[in-house]
Amino acid sequence: MDADLAMAKLKAAKEKYGREIRVFETVTTSQEPSEVAKNEETDEFYEFTPEDYYRLMSTKKEDKYLKTRKIREAEAAARRSRFTKAVIRIRFPDGYTLEGTFHPSESLQSIFDLLKKVLARPELPHYLYTTPPKKLVKDTSQDFFAAGFIPGAIVHFSYDMPKDAAADSVPYLLEDVISLKGLDHIPEAKTEPTESTSQSITNDPPVVTEQRKPVDKKAAKPKWLKM
Known part of the structure; x- marks a missing residue:
């Protein structure tokens, strides 16, 4: 797809859904989307075990000194001022990933508001x-x-219903949203220097280097040395 057409399509999607969105596909060639949904890990897989706790504590760095409340608040304000957006990627069981750009001060409800617009079946829990x-x-x-979703985070989507339900047989995202897949990988067109730019470069005055006059060694000798 032409780069200009791709950018126009992304711009139209931003106007329609109210924010910048991208779509990626992470399904491998050896797995069908239905197989990916069936192979989703169970809740026991994500349970926090004692081994996870000790591993986390072993990598935790302790502060060298205690910070006052004012220092902590100042540091938190400084961190907030450095970030102007939060990039959230929502992964779906069928292998598609939806990326949305949010403002850090927005609430997490804005993610669910976006899902209502892009889901093929938003009425399902x-x-x-x-x-x-x-x-x-x-x-x-x-x-x-x-x-803790700054500067970005990955969240996973799931229907709140049995996995063998008919919901997995249809795409999770709307067709026009899926059509945005891969548009973010299109490189921007390179801009060639215009005629006015090239003229401004060639018409610049040449750099003049100051030439020093040769030093007369005879004149530089002191009078007492001539005697």
């Missing part, structure tokens, strides 16, 4: 979770900073 360990996204009133 569904939920989001992070891994590992498996943790449901419940408090949708949190902003992206409070949820």
Whole structure:
């Protein structure tokens, strides 16, 4: 697809869904989308074990000194000011990944609001979770900073219904959303220097280097040396 046409399609999607979105496909050639959905890990796989706890504690770095509340608040404000967006990737069991760009001060409810617009069957009960360990996204009133989703995060989508239900037989995303797949990989067209630019470069005045006059060695000798 032509780069200009791809950018126009992404721009139209942004206007339709209210934010920048991208679509990726992560299904391997050896697995069909239905097989990926069937092979989704169970809840026991994401349980936090004692081994996970000790491994986490062993890699945790302790602060060298205690910080006052004002210092902590100042550091938190400085961190917030450095980020202007949160990039969230929502992975679906059929192998597609939807990427959306949000403002850090927005609440997590904005993710679910986007899903209502892009899902093929938004009326079916569904939920989001992070891994590992498996943790449901419940408090949708949190902003992206409070949820730890800055500068970005990967969340997983699942229907809140039995896995053998008919919901897995249809695509999770709308067809026009799936059609955005791969458009982010199209390189931008290179801009050639225009005529006005080239003229401004060639018409610049030449750099003049200052030439030093040769030093007269005879004149530089002191008078007492001539005697």
